[in-house]
Amino acid sequence: MTKRPSYRIGDLARLFGITPRAIRYYEELGLLYSQDRNDGEHRRYPERVVVRLKRIQQLKDYGLALSEIAELFEMAKLDRSGESVRNQLAAKYRERLAEAARKREALDRYMDDLSWHIEQLEKVTDFFGCPGAACESCRWFERCDVRLVVSREDRLDSPEPGSERR
Amino acid sequence: MTKRPSYRIGDLARLFGITPRAIRYYEELGLLYSQDRNDGEHRRYPERVVVRLKRIQQLKDYGLALSEIAELFEMAKLDRSGESVRNQLAAKYRERLAEAARKREALDRYMDDLSWHIEQLEKVTDFFGCPGAACESCRWFERCDVRLVVSREDRLDSPEPGSERR
DNA sequence: GGAGAATCTGACGTAAAGGGCAATTTTACG
DNA sequence: CGTAAAATTGCCCTTTACGTCAGATTCTCC
Numbered sequence: 163m164t165k166r167p168s169y170r171i172g173d174l175a176r177l178f179g180i181t182p183r184a185i186r187y188y189e190e191l192g193l194l195y196s197q198d199r200n201d202g203e204h205r206r207y208p209e210r211v212v213v214r215l216k217r218i219q220q221l222k223d224y225g226l227a228l229s230e231i232a233e234l235f236e237m238a239k240l241d242r243s244g245e246s247v248r249n250q251l252a253a254k255y256r257e258r259l260a261e262a263a264r265k266r267e268a269l270d271r272y273m274d275d276l277s278w279h280i281e282q283l284e285k286v287t288d289f290f291g292c293p294g295a296a297c298e299s300c301r302w303f304e305r306c307d308v309r310l311v312v313s314r315e316d317r318l319d320s321p322e323p324g325s326e327r328r
Numbered sequence: 329m330t331k332r333p334s335y336r337i338g339d340l341a342r343l344f345g346i347t348p349r350a351i352r353y354y355e356e357l358g359l360l361y362s363q364d365r366n367d368g369e370h371r372r373y374p375e376r377v378v379v380r381l382k383r384i385q386q387l388k389d390y391g392l393a394l395s396e397i398a399e400l401f402e403m404a405k406l407d408r409s410g411e412s413v414r415n416q417l418a419a420k421y422r423e424r425l426a427e428a429a430r431k432r433e434a435l436d437r438y439m440d441d442l443s444w445h446i447e448q449l450e451k452v453t454d455f456f457g458c459p460g461a462a463c464e465s466c467r468w469f470e471r472c473d474v475r476l477v478v479s480r481e482d483r484l485d486s487p488e489p490g491s492e493r494r
Numbered sequence: 495g496g497a498g499a500a501t502c503t504g505a506c507g508t509a510a511a512g513g514g515c516a517a518t519t520t521t522a523c524g
Numbered sequence: 525c526g527t528a529a530a531a532t533t534g535c536c537c538t539t540t541a542c543g544t545c546a547g548a549t550t551c552t553c554c
Contacts, residue, residue: 170551172500180542182501187542202549204501224442228541252449259442262435269432276390276425283418336521338530346512348531353512368519370531394511 168197168206178215185215191232193218225258334363334372344381351381357398359384391424 171182188194189205194214196205221231234254238247337348354360355371360380362371387397400420404413 170500183544184542186502191541202502204550224438224445248449252446255442255446255449259439259446262439262442266432266435266439269428269435272390273425273428273432276421276428279390280418280421280425283414283421336530349514350512352532357511368532370520 168208169211171205171207174207174211174215177212178219188215188218188228191228193228193232193235224255225261226254230254334374335377337371337373340373340377340381343378344385354381354384354394357394359394359398359401390421391427392420396420 169177171185174185175182185194186205189196194207194211196207196211199205218228218231221234222228226234234247234251237250335343337351340351341348351360352371355362360373360377362373362377365371384394384397387400388394392400400413400417403416
């Protein structure tokens with residue numbers, strides 16, 4: 163009967179800035195285990211779960227879904243040496259890293275595009291003439307991707323869709 | 329009765345690499361309008377919607393939710409001059425840009441972190457001893473965030489949670 | 495032992511952007 | 525005209541990570 167300190171669900175929730183519901187959910191998914199208890203008794207968590215929760219948060223932050231985290235933990239149970247867990251985890255990390263790199267590039271392009279559009283919005287005086295008549299004199303014409311899809315004689319896009327004016 | 333060419337839903341779908349369902353959904357959200365028709369008739373879209381769809385895809389790519397795109401279009405209807413639409417759009421874009429910048433920074437930190445963890449995984453031999461005994465001699469100790477939360481005498485986290493072995 | 499706080503279980507709800515039927519109709523083509 | 529392809533409406537389903545009750549029970553503290 164070692165009187166090791168144990169946590170109540172609310173303590174953990176506060177400690178990690180999450181709700182009890184989330185913790186129960188993790189437990190439901192098998193990411194976490196509370197100590198044995200009988201029906202209706204409040205959960206008690208050993209200190210270990212603090213590490214677990216921290217790890218869950220880490221992995222979550224690194225973009226793993228809870229199901230993936232569960233897999234890793236499952237694997238860890240079967241693999242006392244830690245060898246394949248480590249490999250798997252490293253693989254996942256590398257995967258995420260590559261993905262992050264892609265995202266970064268996309269983000270860069272995105273920002274570049276946004277900047278361009280902002281600039282354009284500031285300079286283009288005839289908003290509804292774009293795409294349309296304004297294209298003729300548009301200095302962005304070559305970069306414009308709307309143009310590609312639009313035939314010369316098309317007019318304004320915006321006002322009144324199928325509307326009454328004819 | 330000008331016989332202007334009009335699109336069928338499937339044409340548009342193919343043209344934009346989306347499904348007819350998606351197009352109907354856009355229409356349902358008021359992002360798109362087809363020409364008047366009676367019950368059960370197939371939808372016909374004027375050429376204009378090609379521009380619309382292109383724009384929707386652009387805005388979507390730029391991270392706007394469909395609801396936001398709808399807002400913009402709504403605004404455009406009320407504002408023939410295009411002035412406030414332009415401002416609003418520019419504001420949204422700037423917002424997205426700032427957000428993207430934040431994301432980029434976060435992404436950089438994230439990648440840095442991931443790299444570190446990968447490196448660590450490759451070097452740390454005692455996976456389950458981390459955090460735990462291995463902390464004493466861990467060369468990453470200072471960067472470790474698990475340590476912050478773990479008391480000295482805590483042991484392995486991974487194998488067997490509340491388990492049978494004692 | 496009693497008040498009040500914390501927690502329990504169970505079930506349903508949410509958001510976003512469509513996906514996937516199914517039964518029926520419309521349209522295009524030869 | 526007959527068929528086959530394409531569309532129609534309506535409605536429920538999906539995913540993820542919880543949120544949000546509600547009513548009952550348990551814990552803590554005085």
